[in-house]
Amino acid sequence: GGDPLGHRYMWWNFVSSRKERIVQAADDWAAQRFAPVPGETEFIPLPDKRPA
Numbered sequence: 001g002g003d004p005l006g007h008r009y010m011w012w013n014f015v016s017s018r019k020e021r022i023v024q025a026a027d028d029w030a031a032q033r034f035a036p037v038p039g040e041t042e043f044i045p046l047p048d049k050r051p052a
Helices: 019-030
Strands: 009-011 014-016
Touching: 009 019, 014 019
Parallel strands: none
Antiparallel strands: 009 014
């Protein structure tokens, strides 16, 4: 339940209420600024088409 969250933008594995945050998340992912997942060693690159 609860109140509706409002419109969400989605791209690849990112979801946000702001398009700008999706672009920032894509930049952060490409620069590998996210904390690594314990036990994972593989890096999955972003799709070629980036959000605008």
